[in-house]
Amino acid sequence: MYTLLSGLYKYVFQKDEYCILILGLDNAGKTTFLEQSKTRLSKNYRGVSLAKITTTVGLNIGTVDVGKARLMFWDLGGQEELQSLWDKYYAECHGVIYVIDSTDEERLSESKRAFEKMVTSEALDGVPILVLANKQDVEPCLSIPDIKTAFGDCASKIGRRDCLTQACSALTGQGVREGIEWMVKCVVRNLRRPPRQRDIT
Numbered sequence: 001m002y003t004l005l006s007g008l009y010k011y012v013f014q015k016d017e018y019c020i021l022i023l024g025l026d027n028a029g030k031t032t033f034l035e036q037s038k039t040r041l042s043k044n045y046r047g048v049s050l051a052k053i054t055t056t057v058g059l060n061i062g063t064v065d066v067g068k069a070r071l072m073f074w075d076l077g078g079q080e081e082l083q084s085l086w087d088k089y090y091a092e093c094h095g096v097i098y099v100i101d102s103t104d105e106e107r108l109s110e111s112k113r114a115f116e117k118m119v120t121s122e123a124l125d126g127v128p129i130l131v132l133a134n135k136q137d138v139e140p141c142l143s144i145p146d147i148k149t150a151f152g153d154c155a156s157k158i159g160r161r162d163c164l165t166q167a168c169s170a171l172t173g174q175g176v177r178e179g180i181e182w183m184v185k186c187v188v189r190n191l192r193r194p195p196r197q198r199d200i201t
Helices: 002-013 030-041 105-119 144-150 152-158 176-192
Strands: 016-023 059-066 069-076 095-101 129-134 163-167
Touching (some): 069 176, 095 105
Parallel strands (some): 016 095
16 A cells, blocks of 8 residues: 555656756856746745856756756856866756857857857757857847857757757846746657757757
């Protein structure tokens, strides 16, 4: 009887766990996005002051529950010397959130190179990618069409996976919940059937 009740409890309350990488150049807003996600989606979470967040050196980890899914976020440092460590985490992840600083046009090509290297890794084949055009609350900033145009020739390298480019402000929370809900839908669906092609443009 205990075994039956224990099994029923686990079926009702246990969450399916998914690992999501948060990648992008340093100062793109990855850690702010993670903190905003935890603040908005985790009950009783008292976040750190967003104004006190500094550049990540190494790794930040956070967990968010969305319905029956538990997302374990790994926020990796984006400095050039740390990007070589990204691929050490690819095999374990179910999805990638790639954050772009849409106010930093000078580093857009650098961000694109890092994205291309990431997206062509065989270890990420089929893994859904959410591209967040962050800092959309700051003027002037690159628009979604601007970023899609700049990253346009990456479309053929995305392969058979879900991919969405979305406006975001990690500071104000714009697009945070919507992005995470999209990611949950994709990772859950990927376990049930093969992913479909999505075009970054």
